[in-house]
Amino acid sequence: xxxxxxxxxxxxxxxxxxxxxxxxxxxxxxxxxxxxxxxxxxxxxxxxxxxxxxxxxxxxxxxxxxxxxxxxxxxxxxxxxxxxxxxxxxxxxxxxxxxxxxxxxxxxxxxxxxxxxxxxxxxxxxxxxxxxxxxxxxxxxxxxxxxxxxxxxxxxxxxxxxxxxxxxxxxxxxxxxxxxxxxxxxxxxxxxxxxxxxxxxxxxxxxxxxxxxxxxxxxxxxxxxxxxxxxxxxxxxxxxxxxxxxxxxxxxxxxxxxxxxxxxxxxxxxxxxxxxxxxxxxxxxxxxxxxxxxxxxxxxxxxxxxxxxxxxxxxxxxxxxxxxxxxxxxxxxxxxxxxxxxxxxxxxxxxxxxxxxxxxxxxxxxxxxxxxxxxxxxxxxxxxxxxxxxxxxxxxxxxxxxxxxxxx
Numbered sequence: 001x002x003x004x005x006x007x008x009x010x011x012x013x014x015x016x017x018x019x020x021x022x023x024x025x026x027x028x029x030x031x032x033x034x035x036x037x038x039x040x041x042x043x044x045x046x047x048x049x050x051x052x053x054x055x056x057x058x059x060x061x062x063x064x065x066x067x068x069x070x071x072x073x074x075x076x077x078x079x080x081x082x083x084x085x086x087x088x089x090x091x092x093x094x095x096x097x098x099x100x101x102x103x104x105x106x107x108x109x110x111x112x113x114x115x116x117x118x119x120x121x122x123x124x125x126x127x128x129x130x131x132x133x134x135x136x137x138x139x140x141x142x143x144x145x146x147x148x149x150x151x152x153x154x155x156x157x158x159x160x161x162x163x164x165x166x167x168x169x170x171x172x173x174x175x176x177x178x179x180x181x182x183x184x185x186x187x188x189x190x191x192x193x194x195x196x197x198x199x200x201x202x203x204x205x206x207x208x209x210x211x212x213x214x215x216x217x218x219x220x221x222x223x224x225x226x227x228x229x230x231x232x233x234x235x236x237x238x239x240x241x242x243x244x245x246x247x248x249x250x251x252x253x254x255x256x257x258x259x260x261x262x263x264x265x266x267x268x269x270x271x272x273x274x275x276x277x278x279x280x281x282x283x284x285x286x287x288x289x290x291x292x293x294x295x296x297x298x299x300x301x302x303x304x305x306x307x308x309x310x311x312x313x314x315x316x317x318x319x320x321x322x323x324x325x326x327x328x329x330x331x332x333x334x335x336x337x338x339x340x341x342x343x344x345x346x347x348x349x350x351x352x353x354x355x356x357x358x359x360x361x362x363x364x365x366x367x368x369x370x371x372x373x374x375x376x377x378x379x380x381x382x383x384x385x386x387x388x389x390x391x392x393x394x395x396x397x398x399x400x401x402x403x404x405x406x407x408x
Contacts, residue, residue, distance in 0.1 A: 003192050005057050012385045023392045024058035031061035033114025037123035039066050040287045043314040044120050050190040067124045073102040077123045078262050083150035085309035091153045116395050125160040137398040141168040144311040145332035170312050170333050187312045188387035194290035207295035211281050218301040221251040223293055226266040229309045234350050236273050241354035253283040297322050302360050310334050317382045320374035325367040327356045343374040
């Protein structure tokens with residue numbers, strides 16, 4: 001469903017939307033081409049699905065292309081993903097050659113045409129090899145936490161990253177020593193997308209019934225891909241501690257991504273751990289289950305994102321927007337969203353997660369205050385319209401490279 005930029009005026013204000021139009025007027029003869037590794041699954045694809053049409057509506061041409069790769073390639077890039085987060089060190093020279101070979105294949109087949117070419121994450125980073133041949137302005141947008149990357153892997157990737165005109169990170173902590181300008185742009189959610197818009201209570205009730213949940217008992221929920229770095233096993237362990245004191249239910253719900261071959265094994269681990277408890281619902285949702293995810297979050301008493309490593313964690317922002325008390329792992333971009341004790345709670349351990357869940361269940365008034373603060377924090381910082389503005393300004397900055405002051 002196409003949603004006009006005009007629909008955001010009541011949410012972010014007329015002045016902000018008018019400003020977007022004024023900024024876009026400076027680059028309405030330019031095109032931005034986004035390139036990533038999957039059309040479905042994960043926050044990058046979610047953002048681009050909405051960001052690209054809104055950019056076009058403002059009069060700036062925007063397109064989105066996806067690289068191709070074999071299962072072997074995506075196994076390699078999944079290992080890269082974990083190693084960049086500092087987890088796992090099994091990076092080999094054979095992996096680098098598989099990466100180079102897939103990059104060469106994509107360089108032959110992909111049409112690179114944007115005035116600004118924005119490459120998302122490590123998988124397509126090698127496309128920069130075309131820069132000298134075709135020109136254009138190139139930006140490498142890193143969505144993951146590379147604050148403590150595997151050194152061998154980072155040294156390999158930096159050969160590509162150094163060739164870009166600019167890099168974009170989600171937080172200052174993720175930035176690296178690079179010879180190119182670095183921009184800080186946080187991810188965002190679309191408040192009018194099916195995953196975040198208001199829902200009729202009747203639809204929420206249908207979803208509760210569909211998954212055999214009891215609306216009269218507390219529901220603890222984590223929505224995320226089945227990924228070890230999201231720690232679904234730790235979520236179940238925390239639930240079991242809380243279950244000794246409260247008659248709670250647990251929902252683990254998520255899908256997969258075409259560039260993440262590890263998901264099936266992680267899902268199986270979670271299913272085995274929760275198999276004997278009928279109050280543990282482990283759901284593998286198909287692509288485009290956004291309204292169901294929305295309903296599950298709105299039906300929840302507490303929402304978790306107990307990540308061990310996290311680039312940002314859009315599910316945190318989604319739950320905060322729905323005025324839910326959120327508990328997140330004290331890592332990566334979650335720390336940018338959750339101000340501990342103000343907009344939610346940050347945790348380091350299974351036991352700490354369980355204790356904070358109990359705190360919220362013990363004190364509904366405090367939980368409501370956290371939720372109100374969380375909503376305002378998202379409204380002011382993490383909505384799609386702000387993200388759109390940042391990308392438009394990035395296009396202008398790249399075009400006027402070297403200027404200390406840019407006048408609009």
